[in-house]
Amino acid sequence: MDNQQVSAAxxxxxxxxxxxxxxxxxxxxxxxxxxxISQLTDEISSHVNKGTLGEIAGIGATLQExxxxxxxxxxxxxxxxxxxxxxxxLVKMLAIQGLGPKKVKALYDxxxxxxxxxxxxxCNENKVADLKGFGAKTQQKILEGxxxxxxxxxxxxxxxxxxxxxxxxxxxxxxxEVIRIELCGSLRRRKETVKDIDVLVSxxxxxxxxxxxxxxxxxxxxxxxxxxxxxIFVEALVNGSRIKMQADLRVVKDEEFPFALAYxxxxxxxxxxxxxxxxxxxxxxxxxxLTGEKKNIACKTEEDIYKALDLPYIAxxxxxxxxxxxxxLKGTLPTLVESKQIQGVFHNHTTYSDGANTLEEMANKAKSxxxxxxxxxxxxxxxxxxxxxxxxxxxxxxxxxxxxxxKMKGFRIFKGIECDILADGSLDYDDEVLALFDYVVGSVHTxxxxxxxxxxxxxxxxxxxxAITMLGHLTGRxxxxxxxxxxxxxxxxxxxxxxxxxxxxxxxxxxxxxDWIHCKRAKELGVKLVINPDAHSTEDLEYYxxxxxxxxxxxxxxxxxxxxLTTNEVEAYLSDRRKAFTKKK
DNA sequence: GCCGTTTTCGGCCCGACTGTTTTCAGTCG
Ligand SMILES: Nc1nc2c(ncn2[C@H]2C[C@H](O)[C@@H](COP(=O)(O)OP(=O)(O)OP(=O)(O)O)O2)c(=O)[nH]1
Ligand SMILES: [Mg+2]
Ligand SMILES: [Mg+2]
Ligand SMILES: [Zn+2]
Numbered sequence: 001m002d003n004q005q006v007s008a009a010x011x012x013x014x015x016x017x018x019x020x021x022x023x024x025x026x027x028x029x030x031x032x033x034x035x036x037i038s039q040l041t042d043e044i045s046s047h048v049n050k051g052t053l054g055e056i057a058g059i060g061a062t063l064q065e066x067x068x069x070x071x072x073x074x075x076x077x078x079x080x081x082x083x084x085x086x087x088x089x090l091v092k093m094l095a096i097q098g099l100g101p102k103k104v105k106a107l108y109d110x111x112x113x114x115x116x117x118x119x120x121x122x123c124n125e126n127k128v129a130d131l132k133g134f135g136a137k138t139q140q141k142i143l144e145g146x147x148x149x150x151x152x153x154x155x156x157x158x159x160x161x162x163x164x165x166x167x168x169x170x171x172x173x174x175x176x177e178v179i180r181i182e183l184c185g186s187l188r189r190r191k192e193t194v195k196d197i198d199v200l201v202s203x204x205x206x207x208x209x210x211x212x213x214x215x216x217x218x219x220x221x222x223x224x225x226x227x228x229x230x231x232i233f234v235e236a237l238v239n240g241s242r243i244k245m246q247a248d249l250r251v252v253k254d255e256e257f258p259f260a261l262a263y264x265x266x267x268x269x270x271x272x273x274x275x276x277x278x279x280x281x282x283x284x285x286x287x288x289x290l291t292g293e294k295k296n297i298a299c300k301t302e303e304d305i306y307k308a309l310d311l312p313y314i315a316x317x318x319x320x321x322x323x324x325x326x327x328x329l330k331g332t333l334p335t336l337v338e339s340k341q342i343q344g345v346f347h348n349h350t351t352y353s354d355g356a357n358t359l360e361e362m363a364n365k366a367k368s369x370x371x372x373x374x375x376x377x378x379x380x381x382x383x384x385x386x387x388x389x390x391x392x393x394x395x396x397x398x399x400x401x402x403x404x405x406x407k408m409k410g411f412r413i414f415k416g417i418e419c420d421i422l423a424d425g426s427l428d429y430d431d432e433v434l435a436l437f438d439y440v441v442g443s444v445h446t447x448x449x450x451x452x453x454x455x456x457x458x459x460x461x462x463x464x465x466x467a468i469t470m471l472g473h474l475t476g477r478x479x480x481x482x483x484x485x486x487x488x489x490x491x492x493x494x495x496x497x498x499x500x501x502x503x504x505x506x507x508x509x510x511x512x513x514x515d516w517i518h519c520k521r522a523k524e525l526g527v528k529l530v531i532n533p534d535a536h537s538t539e540d541l542e543y544y545x546x547x548x549x550x551x552x553x554x555x556x557x558x559x560x561x562x563x564x565l566t567t568n569e570v571e572a573y574l575s576d577r578r579k580a581f582t583k584k585k
Numbered sequence: 586g587c588c589g590t591t592t593t594c595g596g597c598c599c600g601a602c603t604g605t606t607t608t609c610a611g612t613c614g
Binding site: 060135137224228231272284 | 586587591596597598599600601602603604605606610611612613
């Protein structure tokens with residue numbers, strides 16, 4: 001079993017134990033281990049083999065045993081026993097808004113309800129309202145919740161969620177009652193997918209803000225409407241598709257804003273760690289302040305809060321409880337790469353293949369974004385569905401780039417190609433054609449169904465071709481749409497070190513590939529990365545910002561990102577590599 | 586189930602909103 005499978009199994013253990021009414025702290029041990037393993041940079045199997053499982057925080061003797069069983073046999077007897085005790089319908093019932101493990105257990109214990117169908121019937125027969133702790137309103141809400149299940153949205157891509165969030169932000173930000181307003185939660189931490197929109201406002205007069213929020217256009221349902229907190233379910237149109245999301249609004253006093261900002265930014269696990277640290281200091285940390293027995297510790301910024309607990313500021317992207325607090329203590333937090341340090345981007349498409357804009361339009365847009373250089377990467381000849389370039393058209397494009405380069409002042413265009421890595425790991429052009437480019441991005445676009453080991457060898461073979469400069473979208477995954485092909489990312493990253501292949505952080509919000517966890521792994525291994533927007537239009541060029549977010553979540557610094565180099569440095573680097581390639585032939 | 590400059594038992598983050606209650610449990614953030 002791999003990390004994600006082990007993580008899923010432990011999460012299921014947690015859910016089933018909860019439904020059996022187990023001790024919540026015990027349940028939390030499983031849930032916590034599940035999360036830790038899902039965010040591990042290295043492979044859980046390597047910990048099993050090396051006997052280092054116990055070194056992972058939150059994994060003790062019992063969990064070591066269970067994880068070892070999962071990794072070695074793919075099975076866990078304890079989980080099988082739990083599954084035998086808890087009907088699967090109970091887990092489905094948990095998805096109903098407002099129904100948690102206690103209520104589901106009560107419904108099962110008292111009315112033998114073990115499916116959505118039976119639950120609906122019981123509600124309609126008015127049996128649920130009579131149970132202790134239930135009532136007419138709860139019964140009605142359950143019925144509505146069952147109907148709502150079909151339209152319940154899962155997670156949403158960061159770019160789409162940002163778009164919905166900005167609509168809400170614009171709705172509120174100019175109200176006279178609003179002093180400060182900020183997007184928080186996973187949006188602020190720049191997670192690749194977002195479950196809901198978390199908005200924080202400071203004000204002396206919350207009521208009108210709450211009112212405006214719950215009556216906003218597109219609100220499908222008001223989930224809660226209180227003095228300091230409201231929740232809604234909204235529908236919005238983003239790029240022609242309907243997006244349904246929850247949104248939460250917290251309103252606090254302005255002097256509480258930094259504490260509320262820290263709280264509402266999360267993550268939950270980071271909050272728990274920070275609050276536990278406050279306890280060690282004899283203090284209490286919540287969304288309103290940092291308080292002791294008699295004293296209140298005034299903080300004007302988040303930085304002040306960290307400082308009060310003897311920690312340096314921790315950037316939102318790092319607040320995932322993946323070691324940031326320990327690193328902060330040791331003074332080994334990274335100085336994260338910033339958007340303004342990106343000098344240019346590679347891997348962009350034009351009308352030569354499947355892009356919407358010309359070379360010149362793309363170059364002008366890049367220049368207007370403040371970039372100093374732009375690299376192209378249209379598709380290669382065998383990718384006919386995307387209008388891949390024949391060697392003749394390659395030469396034509398190169399001539400056009402030469403002309404643009406002589407015309408544009410203070411801006412440099414690099415000649416590149418997104419060259420298909422064919423099924424056998426060979427490249428899609430002869431070496432004579434490959435020698436025409438300043439750089440080559442190697443990407444897999446076909447034959448996704450290969451066995452994992454074959455795919456890994458295919459990519460590794462391509463990385464060993466001296467013409468390859470960088471590897472495009474390593475796994476081919478599409479966020480929330482398609483899993484990547486089976487590939488040993490660890491092996492590819494290790495090979496990248498050996499072959500000095502740059503690994504792309506594909507910044508297209510549909511891809512974000514490498515993901516942030518493997519960025520962290522790449523950092524540990526000493527891999528160099530390059531942030532590319534994979535732009536198919538001028539607007540897409542701005543996607544590199546999403547790649548910067550991934551890099552920051554992966555703890556990456558300026559020096560670890562190739563395209564923070566200046567034009568001259570890039571020029572020198574690429575020309576050296578090209579010389580090595582052409583000399584070899 | 587995990588963990589330890591309050592160490593091997595007794596804690597484990599803390600609060601808002603709702604609906605059921607008459608003082609609070611459950612769910613969610
Ligand atoms: N202290 C504390 N804070 C929490 C807890 N649950 C949530 N929070 C805070 C931190 C979260 O980032 C923030 C928003 O909660 P969300 O459930 O919306 O999670 P978040 O935005 O992190 O991720 P998501 O919405 O799932 O993409 O509220 C909790 O149990 N304790
Ligand atoms: Mg959220
Ligand atoms: Mg939320
Ligand atoms: Zn591609």
